[in-house]
Amino acid sequence: MGPPANSGAGNSAAGAALRRSPSPGAMMGGVQASDFPSNFSRVRRVSVSAESLAPSTSSEEFTPPVYPKNSEQIQRLKTAISKNFLFTSLDEEQSSQVLGALNEKPIPAAGTRVITQGDVGDFFYVIERGSFDVYVNPAGSIQPGADGMGNKVATMGPGESFGELALMYNAPRAATIISISPQSILWSLDRVTFRRILMENTSKRRKMFEAFLEEVPLFTSLVPYERSKIADALDTKTFDTGDVIIRRGDIGDNFYLLEDGSADVYLQEGEEPVLSYKKGDYFAASVVASSRVKVAYLGKEGFQRLLGPVAEIMRRNDPRKREKKMMRKEQKKT
Ligand SMILES: Nc1ncnc2c1ncn2[C@@H]1O[C@@H]2COP(=O)(O)O[C@H]2[C@H]1O
Known part of the structure; x- marks a missing residue:
């Protein structure tokens, strides 16, 4: 497209x-x-009558x-x-x-x-x-x-x-x-x-994610309307510092976007992190919140349907590859 x-x-x-x-x-x-x-x-x-144009009051x-x-x-x-x-x-x-x-x-x-x-x-x-x-x-x-x-x-x-x-x-x-x-x-x-x-839900969600999605580097090539469709499909979850967002080996059905806070990728529990994520980054595996974190996530269905236009960029920049590469590097050091 x-x-x-x-x-x-x-x-x-x-x-x-x-x-x-x-x-x-x-x-x-x-x-x-x-x-x-x-x-x-x-x-x-x-x-359209003036009445039907009036904003709704529930x-x-x-x-x-x-x-x-x-x-x-x-x-x-x-x-x-x-x-x-x-x-x-x-x-x-x-x-x-x-x-x-x-x-x-x-x-x-x-x-x-x-x-x-x-x-x-x-x-x-x-x-x-x-x-x-x-x-x-x-x-x-x-x-x-x-x-x-x-x-x-x-x-x-x-x-x-x-x-x-x-x-x-x-x-x-x-x-x-x-x-x-x-x-x-x-x-x-x-x-x-x-x-x-x-409308209420739709505009709430679009407003909530509009500014954030504009800043996600992965989505800069999309037209604003494509970002609105992604906003329709997003849900939000919050994690506290130290919470595991995804564990290595979990079947990753969700695509996570870091909306607020920071998170780290660990090779082993208790060791130093090998990679850190900040606002606007997306990730796939072994990620622990290093502060209070808000993530926006897309389920598998939305992921397949809506991220078609950025699939090539994601293939090139697959977070799993990035995470694995960092892990191999760390393993070589030890
Ligand atoms: N890129 C796009 N820009 C604008 N509208 C779009 C686009 N893609 C799909 N649409 C839809 O086209 C519709 C035309 O009527 P609306 O403006 O009411 O709502 C618009 C959207 O639902």
Whole structure:
């Protein structure tokens, strides 16, 4: 996935691009109908009422819409959201409200434009079936002509979601989304339900990790939006001085990023450390906290799905190799 000249998304960058209010011209993008394939979003673009733009307060009464589903649909929907990090920390009530409010949207044709960059945001989408390309035009909206959609910045598939940025920031859509396979299936969630139930956690996590992830050297090659997706998947654990974070030989299912504090790698308990880690470092094995330590970690699932773009850098700079090398060096000395 090649980073675009200006992806215009992610929190800070999206922030700037997204907090602009859309001009009427930008919203239409000045695009000729013939430039694009059948347009899913244009036919039901809605004006968003002031009420639904108001930030949510959890004390207000709120009844999400309910779209009846048969058991086969519920099963498909549950599978589609099961691996999506935005749904992982919902309680039972929230979960059933969201399941009820998600509405099945078949996208029969490849080349259907689901979201148009620069438009007002109305729905958030989860992909059940099919693939979708993401385009960003650095101008902030699609432009006339063959390259009007800008640069292709990503392709998304089953289990992934999109359309949250405009709803979170009350901002124009930051990208254009086009179906690339026929017979795709999306599930849509209206903006009010998204803001009331899914947004709090998502923006909390993104805000919490945004500044930190920007400083992690491994992630500097990612576009801000890719870092936001990593933030969605991170969890935090705290260790006290002397606690073993990972023991050598443990099956390492997690990828750890040192968020705060410092940690040491030991060859043998009681000996001098052979390597030290500081904020922003990532590690894999035999690590002991040398101060109070906060780590952010990614489970195996997130690791495989989200770190694809930096896999090559990690292979070159595998922390296990680094740790083993230091250990061999130490062993030679003795
Ligand atoms: N690199 C990217 N930049 C901006 N948006 C992206 C990017 N990749 C995926 N997207 C998604 O594309 C969506 C377009 O609509 P939103 O701005 O509401 O939310 C956006 C994100 O969910």
